[in-house]
Amino acid sequence: MTYTTVLVHAESNPQAAERLTLAAQIARKFDASLLGVGVEMVDWMGLSDPYGMVAAEWVALAREQVDKDLATAEALFRSHAGAARHEWLALSEAPAPALSRTARRADLIVAGCAPLDDTAPLRTADAAELILQSGRPVLVAPPGAVDLRAERVLVAWKDSREARRATADALPFLKRAEEVVVMEVCDAEGVYDAEQRTLEVARHLQGHGVTARPRVKVAEAARAGVELNIEAEAIGADLIVSGAYGHSRLQEWVLGGVTRDFLRRPERFVLFSH
Incomplete structure (x- = not known):
């Protein structure tokens, strides 16, 4: 038994870089493929006025921002993947359910240990939700840790x-x-x-x-x-x-x-x- 695919949530926030570095290291250790998933969705509630109406221009701007965030996340992921075989997947959904579903393609998930700055459930996946819903082992790292020796x-x-x-x-x-x-x-x-x-x-x-x-x-x-x-x-x-x-x-x-x-x-x- 080995890990053939390692899944990691790639975010536009630079603080997620530690997680990407760790995931790439583990993928190389097991000669596994690294699957980077960028997932974020528009906050429809945040776009509504007091009467529940959503202006078309707000929707367009919000979707444009999500696209920019996903593009930034992809660039960060590819820069940290290094020599590891890797694949990119971008989704416009709520992160935790989307990652849990995508985990059918993976043997191991590398997750963040705590919420990043300026996070929301539509941008960041909760580690507990991934653990309890994905049906896959989830590796959680302490803050600042990027080198897992596991000796x-x-x-x-x-x-x-x-x-x-x-x-x-x-x-x-x-x-x-x-x-x-x-x-x-x-x-x-x-x-x-x-x-x-x-x-x-x-x-x-x-x-x-x-x-x-x-x-x-x-x-x-x-x-x-x-x-x-x-x-x-x-x-x-x-x-x-x-x-x-x-x-x-x-x-x-x-x-x-x-x-x-x-x-x-x-x-x-x-x-x-x-």
Whole structure:
């Protein structure tokens, strides 16, 4: 298993350049094709007057601005793609749904960790929405990070469908790593079961040629994200592999505690699967 196509959202905002640099690096690492998607749409509500009318000249100007933004995004994408094989796709739609649908062409999505300046849902894709809707692994980077070495990787284990999916989706990274730690955070009563689970996962990964070992930490559930980051720091891991837990309620994404912490305050790269 490997990644053959890496998808990245290319924006006109220069702050998105870090994401493009990272995506191109990963594409080269796996000899994959890089799919850059520029996606933005006209804010129809912003064009309406108090009576709900939209002037034709406003529409023309707004569409012209979207076209300019997409052209700028394409230029930025191509300049950062470098030697990676790449393809460009421009869409005039809401970003997150369009990227989630386009992900049927990709094996991995590289996403931004936090909103960029002057963002809106019609210009910028929310990472949580991509993770929960795309059906593909999503790599989220901490601010300013463009070099993912993934020589040491921490698998955040929880005996769930999402964690199993994430571990399988991360195999291309895990097989290249020098060391992989499968870690579960549990209460004192659950240590024996957690030790058995993490040992089984480590042995499964070893069957794939991955150098993996188990690790169990006793702590309160609220500290799970903190403990995972502490262990990642201790082993020198710049990548955490994690299942993503969440659902949509009343047009808002409700996320699990660790998922929310990793998205809001990412200290290192996180590969999520839902």
